Amino acid sequence: MRGWVYTVARGAESEAWATVVPKLDQAYWAQQRELRRESAGAGSGDELRMLVYEHSLPLGAALTAAELYNDAEQGRRHAGAGIGQQERLARSIAEAQRRLAAEGVGAVADLRRASRDGAARLGSGYLGAGHQGAAATGAAETIAAGIVRLRYTEPGSAPVPEIGRRDALGEPLRQAAEAAAALLRGRALLHEEAIALLTNAGIATPGSWGWDAVLQLAALQRCSGLRLCAAVAAQEDARGWLRRLRPQHRLQCRRCGSGREQLRRTRCAACGDACAYCEACLNMGKARACGLLVLGGAVPAASSSQGAVSGASDSLGSGRGASITDALVFESSDLNRMSEARASHGVAAFGAASGAVASVAAEAAADAPLQRWGLSPAQRAATVAALAFMLERQALALSSGAAPVLSAPSPAFLAARDRASRDFLLWAVTGAGKTEMIFPLIEAALRRGGRALVATPRRDVVLELDPRIRKAFPEARVTTLYGGSPQRWERGQITLATTHQLLRFAGAFELVIVDELDAFPYHGDPMLHAAADRVCTPGGTRILLSATPPPSLQREVRKGRLAHARVPVRYHRHPLPEPAVLAVPAVRALCKERRLPRRLTTALRESLERGAQIFVFVQRIRDVGPLVALLRAAGLQAAMAGTSSKDEARTETVQAFRQRAVRLLVTTTILERGVTVPRSDVFILDADGPLFDASSLVQMAGRAGRAADDPHGRVYFCSPARSRAQHAAIRQIREMNKLAKRRGYLIADDAPQRRKK
C-alpha cells in the first residue's frame, strides 16, 4: 500500500499522522477545527493547520516518518524551537526512507538502487521552490478525486463545504470505529486479518466509507488504544552496550519479531518500492513493510469478581459454601515455600510480610473450590501455590492503578522485570496429571472476569483438550484455535491454541498457560517465544508447565529468581522408575557385527516375560530398520515393529503397539512425549548420543510405569559410555523421588525400588 503523511499543528505544537484514506483525515481534522472554533470563539488565532506532503509514499515510509516526527517533537518541546515545521517533516520523511532502504535484507543491487532513487526523488519533492512558495502564501488545499495535494489549511479558508460540517464523518462511522477498536483489543492482526475479524463480527462499513476509514478513525481518536503501524519496520536495536549508546535501526517483523535473516526484499507492486516481507510468519499471512499491522489496545485489567462473566462465575461458584468449609489444610511447608519464592522474587511489593502472604494464600484457598477437581495432595499443593501467585499479581496490578497500555513504549528493562515477576513454573514430573491442575487456575481467572489462554505445541493436544475443557466449564465460551480453525476470529473466555496462533494476540489474557515450552516447536524458535511473551495483559500471570524445564529456567529456579512449584510425584503416588545403566555398544556397531550383547537380550526377555510393552529408542531414523531386523533375529519371540517421523503408517503402527499386537517398538524421539502405553518398559540405546539431552532422556524414561496397576516400569540407559546428560537425567529423577518422599506424597511402604544389574 501507499500512504500519505501530514502534520496537524495548533500554535507551537504539532503532531504527524500517516494515512491511506486522506479524505477521512481531512474530514476529521476539519471537524476538530470546527469544534475548537465553537468552543474558543472564532479568530482566536489558535487554529488547527494541516500540512500534507503532496506525494504518496510506500506506507511503511509514511508511518515511520510520522513516528519519527512525533519523537522529534517530544524532544523539541524541551529543547525549544529550531527549524520550521515544514523542514522537520521533510527531514523525518528522508530519515524514514533512509532507515527502510539502507538495509540490504536479501536485497540484490538493483532493488537497493530502486530504494535510493526513491529517496532522491523525495528529497527534491518536498522542498521544491514551488511548494515552498505556495506554503508561504498559505495557499488553500485542493482536493481532487480523493487525492490530496493540500499544503496548509488556514483559518476560514476551507473551500470544501462538505468537510466543514460537524457531521461530515457521521455517527455510523464513529460508532463503527469504536466497535471495531473494542473488538480488536488484545489483537495484533494484519490488515486483511483485522478486516476479516470485523466482517465476521457483523460490523458493517458505513455509507461510502471503507474498512480503512473505520480503522483510521479509530486510530485518530485512539479508541481503546488502537494503533496502526507497518508490519515490517525499522526498530531500534539496543543489544550490546555499544548499541545502547548509538542505537542502530534494523528492519524487524513487528508481528513475530524476526530480524533481517528472515526478511526478504522484493520489488513490490503494491507500493512500488523494494519492500521487505517476513518469511518466518508467512504461514499466517504476509507481513510486509507496506502493509498495516493493527495493534488493538491491551485488554483492561479485570476487576474483582464482578466481571463480565457473572453467569459463568455463578455456576462455578455453586457449592462454594461447602468448599470454603472444607478448604485445604495448608501444610506449613507449602506456605514457607511460597513465601520463599516470593521473597526472592525481585519485586519490592512481593517481599511483603509473611502474614500478608498467608492471607493471600488463604484467600486463594477459600476462593477456589479445589475439592471439585479431585486433585492429589501434590497436585493440590502446587496448584494452591500457583493460585496464590496469580492473585497476588492481580492485586498488585489493581493497586498500581490502571494497567499500563501495551502501546506505551516501555524501556526494555522495565519489560524484562515485569516478565520475570509474571512467570510461574509448574514443574510437574511426567504422569503427574498437569491437565487437572490447570482447571482450578482457569476457574480462578474466569471468576475475576478475566480471560484464560492455554497454549500447547501440538494441534492434536489442542483437539484432545477441547472436550475436556468444555466439559469442565460448560457455561464458559471456549474458542479453539489452530491452523484452519473455524473459530479463528472469535474470542472466548477460554482460548485453546496452538503456538502459532499466539501471533495474532498481544496483551489479551490475564492468565496464560504455556504447556511444554521446552518442546518442539518452541524449542529454538525465538518467534514463538516472542509471541508467547506478549499475549499476557500487563497485570496478568503466565504459568509455564513442564516436566523438563530447559536449563535456563532451571538456573533461574536455583537462583531463586523464578517463582515455581514442583509436583514431584505421579498421580498414582508411586515414585518414578529410576533408570538402570547397561553397558551396550553403539547401535551402529551392533548392526555391523550382527550380534546383541547377552545382558541386553536378557533384560529384553525379562520385560517380555513380565508382560510389558517395550519402547526401544534410538538416535537416528536410519538406525530403526537395521535394529528391528537384528532384534527379530535374536530369538525373542515377540512381534516387533519400527516407526519414525518418515513412517507413513505411523499411526497404525503405534495403534498396534497400544493394542499389544506389537510387543516391541523401535522408534526415535518422535514418541518421546505424548504416547502413553499402560504397562511398558523403556530401553534407550545410544543413550550417550548427542541427540539425547537430559530432558529427552527424562521424557523417554517417563513413558514407563504410567499406570496405577503397573507403576514400576523399567528403564534402561544402554550405551558404551556414560554421558553428562545421563547423569543429569538420573539426578533429576532421584531428586524428584526424594522430594516426594520427604513431603510424604508417596503411598506408604513404597520406597523407590532399585534393581541391581
Added chain:
Amino acid sequence: MSAGRWRGWLEQGSNRLLALLAPGPAACLLCGRQAAAPGPQEAQQSHVRRQPLCRGCREAIPWIEAINCYCCGRTIRCPDCVRRGGAAFVWSRSAVRYDASMRAWLAAYKYRGEERLEPLFAEMLEPVLQRMTAELLRRLETSPKRAAVVADVAGRQLPAAAIAACWDGIAYVPVSTARLRERGFNQAQRMAALLGRRYGIPVLPLLVRTRHTLKQSGKSRWSRLRDMQALFDAAPEAGERLARLRQSRAKARQGPDSPRTAWRPGPDAPHAARRPGPDASPAAWRPDAGEPSAKGQPLRLLLVDDIYTTGSTLDGCADALRRISDLPIEIYGLTWARA
C-alpha cells in the same frame, strides 16, 4: 620470512575462514530437507540445476516429456484444440502436468506469497523453452544441412544465443490492478523477467486486464471463452513498443557482425535487452534470417503464464496483440503447468 610464504599463510588462513563462513549443504526450497543433485533416473533435459531441491521434491515434479497435442502441448490427445480450430497463438508448451503437488507448489508461491520460490519456477521453464526452440528450429528449417546441425545440437542443449536469436521478445499474461495490489506481484511477469534476463530476451509489458473476473470454475466452457476474449487488451503503448522492438531486431539481424559485449545479468537491466556472447553468431541461428525484407519477417513472441487450462487466456492475450499489430506477429505460449 619470504613474501611468498606470507602470502601462502594468508591464503590458507583466508581459505579456512571462508570454509567456516560458507553455508552448509543447501536446504530444499520447498521442504527444508537437505538438497540433493539430480539423480541419474531423471531425464537428461528436464531437471532443475541451480535451485536447491531435495530428492523427494525433485522426483515429485511431473515433467511433460512427450506430448500428444501439437497445439497445446498436452500429454493426451485433446478435443479442445480440435474443436477450437484456429487459435490466435501458434502453439503452446508447458513444463509440468498440474497435479496435486504442483498445485501445492503454485499455491505456496502465488497465494501464500513465498517469493523465494520464484527462481525455481523460472528455472523450471528453461527445459521447456529449450525444447520449444529446438522444435521450432526443426520445423522452420528448410536447408537439410542446417537441419541436421539443428537436430544434433537440439538433442543436447541449445546455446543461450540460439534461444535469444529465435525469440524477439517475451510478453506475459497480466493480472488485474486490484490483484496486483493485493498480492504485490504478478507471477507471470516475474517468471518472464527471470527468463528474459537469463537468455537476454527483452521482456515487454504489452497487455492489460480490462476487468476483474471471478473465479473461473462453475462457468460453462463457452461462456468462459467469451469472457476471456474481452478480458485482455493491449497496453496503451504496446503498438509503439512492438514497432521499436521490430526495428531493433531488424537492425541486429541485418547489421554487420558487430563486436558483441559479453552478456551478464546486470542489475540495471530489468528488461534485459543485451545479447548473449558471441559463442555462436545469433543471426546464424535464425532460421529465416536470410529473408530479404525486415518488414516481411514476423515478430516472434513468447507469451508466459503460470497455468494453461483451456487455452482461452493465451488466446485472448494473443488476439489482443495481433489486433494492434499491422505487421505479422507470431505468438507462442509458454506456461509452467498444463492442467
